[in-house]
Amino acid sequence: MEFSAKQIAELLNGKIIGDSDIKVSTVSKIEEGFAGSLSFLSNPKYIQYLYTTKSSIVLINNSFVPEKEVQSTLIKVEDAYHAFASLLEIYNQQKSHKEGISGDSIIEDSAKIGEHVYIGANSYIGANSLIGDQTKIYPNTYIGDNVKIGNKVIIFSGANIYSDCIIKDGCTLHSGVVVGSDGFGFAPQNASEFKKVPQIGNVIIEESVEIGANTTIDRATLGSTIIRKGVKLDNLIQVAHNVEIGENTVIAAQTGIAGSTKIGKNCMIGGQVAIAGHITIADNVKAGAKAGIAQSVKKEGVILQGIPAIELRNFWRSAAVFKLLPDMKHQIDNLERIIGKEKGE
Amino acid sequence: MEFSAKQIAELLNGKIIGDSDIKVSTVSKIEEGFAGSLSFLSNPKYIQYLYTTKSSIVLINNSFVPEKEVQSTLIKVEDAYHAFASLLEIYNQQKSHKEGISGDSIIEDSAKIGEHVYIGANSYIGANSLIGDQTKIYPNTYIGDNVKIGNKVIIFSGANIYSDCIIKDGCTLHSGVVVGSDGFGFAPQNASEFKKVPQIGNVIIEESVEIGANTTIDRATLGSTIIRKGVKLDNLIQVAHNVEIGENTVIAAQTGIAGSTKIGKNCMIGGQVAIAGHITIADNVKAGAKAGIAQSVKKEGVILQGIPAIELRNFWRSAAVFKLLPDMKHQIDNLERIIGKEKGE
């Protein structure tokens, strides 16, 4: 896709200084600009780069007046940063504009497909499944039987959605995501063998959830594993059966949540955190990377760190002393020797 | 699928009290019952819900006599919990009853396919591979060349089985599982570059193993990476080359096992555990979540925790003191000051 300075200025309601016919096909940081790219200048720290950048077009604030000659075509707008962010969104929407049902997809007869959808090649839609309007399903994706997918959902290539799961409007699932795999439930059958407990629940993913690449969400044993509205999950996260994650909670990569745990709203959980099963985490809780949360957290808004996790300020105090442990041991042994000597031992 | 009270009573050898024609299509907890669902009552704590539940059918013990009026149709059985568990299994089998070879699957001519199999759309079966009887291979799955898959195996959508691997009877592999990828073996070639060591072994997965979504099991450099009979692996686990996991060992999500390590029988390993390479873990060992096992564990049945892992009771004693470290440091400095003062320093 190519855009001229003129087209961009019209989109952004901006004023061109320079060549209105110059074209760009991508964006770049101003300090890494090149012919054909568009950049923006907002932070005063970067002003120096305006005079040396190779970017074909630079968005600048109306209020900004260059002090030297500029090679790039400038577009003056009210707020260069916001204008740039708007452009990115338009660019992204154009780039991912896909529509139509590939003749190389396999759709069971009983599935119902909405309007203006994209269903890519080699994808499979199972019996009785529903695909909402303007939803995009990229190639090589598997949608099982009786799955309900809402409107404006994007499912990238190679995702796997097991039967009976529900994905509501506006969600984005990245490649390799697995939704609805069996929960890890096995009952001891005798001294040593295990028998599988049937996992016949499902997964419900509410509106505007984003799920990162290769993240796995198990179906409930009974009932539903639930990801509430607005939750953002990064890559390679494990969500076990019967977990519930509260609205707008954000979780970084490689974190794992064991079975039947309920996480509150607006929590921020770092990467590689482990959260035990059958516990409850209050709203607004934060957990640092690698924390191990073994017990319920009842106090809203606390910040946790460490294994087992304790409040952050205590953790850092203890962690600082951890480095001093060999010295402390030495101090104590020394004190004992002195005291012992004084007592004539 | 719909079942009438009559059909269910016949399956369970139970006695109907109420409407024998009423139909259910799913199951629910008794406290979350709704029209069309079946529940059970076993735990006396839940008796109160029997009189308010909206479930169409409730299984109860023969010995139980309701004290108030009940809206639901009841089916009296010897043991309501076991009857329910049996029903779940029947339900699950029916739900996943798939048979037939999709015309949209690609099967190399030299592959041999057993009887009563399911091979879904867009799946690929490589040259000389064998697929046993009653095995189900869901859509979008890849089976490489010379792979041997036994009877009654279930491989869910999007799994990838590399060439030469062996999967025995009764195994279940979830979506996104990778079996037989190259072990991580690189020999330093000069000061800084690495050269790949060819990985020409395979993976053997014995009977009745279950492997969770997106778990990866690398092929051996030479010989076999072996997952013994009855092992249960959760999601996102890493099993490196030449590892052997003993019978009926259970491992929770996101745990990693480095190369050539041998884990005993009947072990229970928590989530996000790291187990070093080239070590041996005895039978019946347990490891808590996030443990880091750096050395061989020779004592059977020990429980480990911490990084590096130590015996659990010692870990908790030390972890409890960890919180007190800043105070301890203060105590020690104080003692030194007192002692120093007394000595006139």
Next chain:
Amino acid sequence: MEFSAKQIAELLNGKIIGDSDIKVSTVSKIEEGFAGSLSFLSNPKYIQYLYTTKSSIVLINNSFVPEKEVQSTLIKVEDAYHAFASLLEIYNQQKSHKEGISGDSIIEDSAKIGEHVYIGANSYIGANSLIGDQTKIYPNTYIGDNVKIGNKVIIFSGANIYSDCIIKDGCTLHSGVVVGSDGFGFAPQNASEFKKVPQIGNVIIEESVEIGANTTIDRATLGSTIIRKGVKLDNLIQVAHNVEIGENTVIAAQTGIAGSTKIGKNCMIGGQVAIAGHITIADNVKAGAKAGIAQSVKKEGVILQGIPAIELRNFWRSAAVFKLLPDMKHQIDNLERIIGKEKGE
């Protein structure tokens, strides 16, 4: 594939002692030899097995003279270990010799495909993408639009490469790898909701990189996430947006690297390590398994361990004392009691 002793001796420029017509179809360790397998003897510790092995062919050093009768056919070579390694490579190349474009792959018209490629069934190649010469793309793989893949690249089944990414010559990507998924970037929109920041950069993977199964590499917000020449990544690793990993750095399984971090050359990072975002790691740094690196590491060549990570020798000293913490606490309390008593408190 079967090879006779004669064929192998010719390949290795070796001398046969025994049956030059005997055939082998695989390799094994000498102590696990069987009819039809080839082994080698290099380490003197294994000499005993030469006289009992069931291997059909054994490679031995020219300098070695058996002291007892040997059942196997021997092939004498200059260096048995190196000869074996060469054979493995030849064997591996033969085994994975795939060529041709499957009629069951979907290739958009505007894609350009090199010579002597393999493109397996059910794979998808997007618009304007380039596939280099001698590159192999296994079945069920997804290549998005505008992707550039070099020569002699191997992409195993079920990998997903998003649009605009670049993969240079000689790389190997294993099954389930995701390259170019959106970075985890969300801007707080109001008190509690998050709005996605468009991720319009790409991923560049330089020459001779190997990426393990189910590893995920996010595209940059702007610019590129970069994996430099010769990097080796194990399975289930997370590489966030705008990360750069330096030449020949090796990273073990399940490690995660947060956004915008830059890792130096020739580093060796263990498994399950977490590396914070927006930091810089110097060249030649080593990090032990499970380390948590929270701050930039400026000193080249240091070895790190622990959470938060400190230098290894300090970590082990502190970790050793960690086990003594309950005793230390007891010692201190005891000392306080003694001192207190002496002072008449």
